[in-house]
Amino acid sequence: MELTITIPEIGEKQFEPGITPAEILRTIENKLLSLKSIAAEFNGKMIDLKTPLKEDGELIYHSFETEKGKEVYWHSAAHIMAEAVKELYPQVKVTIGPAIDEGFYYDFDKNEPFSEEELAAIETKMKELIKSKLPFERKELSHQEAIDFFKGLEEDYKIELINEMPDNEKISVYTHNKFSDLCRGPHIPYPAKIKAVKLLKSSGAYWRGDENNKMLYRIYGIAYPNKKELREYLTELEERKKRDHRRLGKELDLYSINDDIGPGLVLWHPKGALIRHLIESYWKEEHLNAGYDLINTPHIGKAELWKTSGHIDFYNESMFAPIEVEGNEYYLKPMNCPFHIAVYNSSKHSYRELPVRYAELGTVYRYERSGVLHGLMRVRGFTQDDAHIICTKEQLYEEVENLLIFSIRLLKHFGFEDLQLYLATKPEKCVGECEAWDAASESLETALKNQNMHYEIDEGGGAFYGPKIDIKIKDALSRSWQCTTIQFDFNLPDRFGMEYTGADNKSHRPYMVHRALLGSLERFFGTLIEYHGGDFPFWLTPVQVMLIPVSDATAHYAERVRSKLRKAGFRAEADLRSEKVGYKIREAELKKIPYMAIVGPREEEENTVSLRKRKEGDLGSFSFNETIYKLSRQ
RNA sequence: GCUCAUGUAGCUCAGUGGUAGAGCACCUCCUUGGUAAGGAGGAGGUCACCGGUUCAAGUCCGGUCAUGAGCUCCA
Numbered sequence: 001m002e003l004t005i006t007i008p009e010i011g012e013k014q015f016e017p018g019i020t021p022a023e024i025l026r027t028i029e030n031k032l033l034s035l036k037s038i039a040a041e042f043n044g045k046m047i048d049l050k051t052p053l054k055e056d057g058e059l060i061y062h063s064f065e066t067e068k069g070k071e072v073y074w075h076s077a078a079h080i081m082a083e084a085v086k087e088l089y090p091q092v093k094v095t096i097g098p099a100i101d102e103g104f105y106y107d108f109d110k111n112e113p114f115s116e117e118e119l120a121a122i123e124t125k126m127k128e129l130i131k132s133k134l135p136f137e138r139k140e141l142s143h144q145e146a147i148d149f150f151k152g153l154e155e156d157y158k159i160e161l162i163n164e165m166p167d168n169e170k171i172s173v174y175t176h177n178k179f180s181d182l183c184r185g186p187h188i189p190y191p192a193k194i195k196a197v198k199l200l201k202s203s204g205a206y207w208r209g210d211e212n213n214k215m216l217y218r219i220y221g222i223a224y225p226n227k228k229e230l231r232e233y234l235t236e237l238e239e240r241k242k243r244d245h246r247r248l249g250k251e252l253d254l255y256s257i258n259d260d261i262g263p264g265l266v267l268w269h270p271k272g273a274l275i276r277h278l279i280e281s282y283w284k285e286e287h288l289n290a291g292y293d294l295i296n297t298p299h300i301g302k303a304e305l306w307k308t309s310g311h312i313d314f315y316n317e318s319m320f321a322p323i324e325v326e327g328n329e330y331y332l333k334p335m336n337c338p339f340h341i342a343v344y345n346s347s348k349h350s351y352r353e354l355p356v357r358y359a360e361l362g363t364v365y366r367y368e369r370s371g372v373l374h375g376l377m378r379v380r381g382f383t384q385d386d387a388h389i390i391c392t393k394e395q396l397y398e399e400v401e402n403l404l405i406f407s408i409r410l411l412k413h414f415g416f417e418d419l420q421l422y423l424a425t426k427p428e429k430c431v432g433e434c435e436a437w438d439a440a441s442e443s444l445e446t447a448l449k450n451q452n453m454h455y456e457i458d459e460g461g462g463a464f465y466g467p468k469i470d471i472k473i474k475d476a477l478s479r480s481w482q483c484t485t486i487q488f489d490f491n492l493p494d495r496f497g498m499e500y501t502g503a504d505n506k507s508h509r510p511y512m513v514h515r516a517l518l519g520s521l522e523r524f525f526g527t528l529i530e531y532h533g534g535d536f537p538f539w540l541t542p543v544q545v546m547l548i549p550v551s552d553a554t555a556h557y558a559e560r561v562r563s564k565l566r567k568a569g570f571r572a573e574a575d576l577r578s579e580k581v582g583y584k585i586r587e588a589e590l591k592k593i594p595y596m597a598i599v600g601p602r603e604e605e606e607n608t609v610s611l612r613k614r615k616e617g618d619l620g621s622f623s624f625n626e627t628i629y630k631l632s633r634q
Numbered sequence: 635g636c637u638c639a640u641g642u643a644g645c646u647c648a649g650u651g652g653u654a655g656a657g658c659a660c661c662u663c664c665u666u667g668g669u670a671a672g673g674a675g676g677a678g679g680u681c682a683c684c685g686g687u688u689c690a691a692g693u694c695c696g697g698u699c700a701u702g703a704g705c706u707c708c709a
Binding site: 105113114115201202203204205206209210211215216217218220246250251257259263318364366368369370371372373374377378379382383384385386477481482483484485516518519520521522523524548550551552553578579580581582583584585586587588589590596598600601602610612617618 | 635636637638639645665666667668669670671672682699700701702703704705706707708709
């Protein structure tokens with residue numbers, strides 16, 4: 001019986017059972033496919049090009065250009081890196097080494113961390129190993145054989161991994177040259193396919209990410225099928241560094257963090273504070289339009305409050321130590337929820353009033369471990385654009401859907417297009433009834449589906465008190481930061497005894513949705529800086545137009561134009577220093593000011609300005625009205 | 635918090651045991667110049683902090699603090 005294999009590029013074809021994807025490639029006339037393929041996917045399962053096919057099915061070839069292909073490629077590079085390390089340091093024990101979004105890493109149990117020189121030596125050894133042109137060989141062992149095999153090699157970590165696998169399952173081992181590694185596979189057929197490799201950095205990492213375990217040393221690397229792509233990637237890394245909000249924050253004088261004040265506490269400088277003001281104004285207006293009530297609450301509250309909320313029991317290690325006043329303990333608030341609930345509970349509510357939406361730009365303080373602080377992205381004092389929606393079960397879906405639409409609209413207004421959405425569902429340990437969880441999860445998922453948004457499900461990733469939707473934005477180093485979070489809370493309404501009177505004249509417990517759309521102003525600002533590389537959208541840019549007189553003789557004219565522009569609602573400054581035009585233009589360009597208006601005797605006489613757009617250059621002469629028109633269309 | 639690295643002028647950085655440096659920024663003066671750096675001069679540092687070794691420490695050693703890359707956690 002011949003097998004029927006469907007290949008997207010080729011169509012349906014018949015083959016002898018046991019034929020491999022590599023052999024099939026030799027029978028078909030598609031040189032490009034043959035040349036590029038590094039692994040295959042058969043009926044949805046990734047396999048080696050050398051894996052014999054035993055049933056009918058669909059065969060997809062993967063090259064470095066597909067996501068899955070890249071993963072295989074980088075995983076193979078990680079294997080070669082481990083081999084190089086074992087060649088250079090036979091006493092080192094290998095652990096795990098997966099492909100990641102950009103490249104791969106491998107964790108090693110070694111006494112000393114890897115130095116720069118060692119990294120270079122490992123890279124050189126990798127290149128040698130790649131040149132050898134030996135193939136990757138797959139072997140399948142029984143559970144016991146695998147344990148014996150790795151015991152012989154004294155690879156304790158591998159044994160630990162095998163012990164956790166079901167013992168009736170075959171265990172695959174890939175060997176290249178003298179180095180064998182426990183590995184599910186697949187691998188590229190020959191390491192020689194790796195044409196360019198670079199080890200980027202090394203750092204400590206706990207075995208299995210658990211700080212109770214031994215600290216291992218991790219090496220990160222990247223590999224490409226040609227040198228040009230590697231060069232491009234390295235250039236891209238340099239470009240990303242230039243967008244880093246910590247660098248731009250200094251260069252553009254937006255904010256600082258001062259040792260004398262404390263780590264993770266942000267000082268917003270005038271230009272940063274102006275942007276924050278614009279964000280806040282826009283945010284408040286939008287919230288009022290969307291039916292929210294703005295409230296304000298204090299920064300500290302009594303210990304009893306945080307006992308009731310459960311924060312002292314469950315969140316204590318993230319809270320600053322209490323302050324004692326008149327025999328009472330007060331805590332800096334790590335969240336705004338109890339205060340919002342107190343506002344709600346200050347009076348009785350009828351179902352007719354719901355939904356109630358309380359919004360606040362609420363500043364909270366959290367004790368974050370020193371090692372995790374990061375510029376504006378991870379701080380100890382930050383202002384959440386927080387709100388709590390208190391509603392009935394019937395109102396749930398509409399509220400959630402509106403929230404999602406609202407959130408995405410806000411983010412898009414700031415220029416964000418590339419968003420990652422996650423739906424986090426019920427974890428093992430949780431509070432609240434199943435029915436409530438189901439209703440809430442369903443409303444979240446339906447909202448996502450109805451918006452046609454691409455999202456991923458984070459199974460069991462919800463908080464213990466409710467499911468949630470998170471929206472993340474990537475920073476300049478490709479790390480994702482959570483901004484929007486829309487989460488249900490089945491815990492606090494119970495703890496604080498929230499109620500409303502229903503149409504049946506009975507008391508009911510409302511549903512509560514806790515949400516932050518920008519997340520925190522600090523983190524949001526950080527992502528905003530990086531996303532735009534400091535070139536903020538025109539409406540947010542601190543100085544929109546810089547007036548540049550050609551000489552002191554036209555300084556007065558420059559000031560007059562500046563005043564007129566300000567009256568017209570634009571943020572205009574004038575550079576009146578005794579410097580040459582070229583110098584002032586250069587400075588304005590570096591400060592990322594979008595428009596420059598150069599004025600000399602000619603402009604003064606004609607009552608015009610010579611407009612110049614950042615990065616583009618001279619736009620020509622414009623009358624005042626034309627200038628206003630041009631700017632207002634930004 | 636853990637591992638490693640780093641900490642010198644406002645910023646970016648040089649300085650490998652023997653009198654603290656550069657460029658930019660800043661101040662003063664000259665220059666009034668037409669689309670990305672005009673010229674001269676000046677001021678500015680307890681070399682993160684504390685301790686140790688040494689005749690002598692920015693430099694070597696230890697500790698503390700901070701920052702960075704990760705681990706973990708989260709807005």
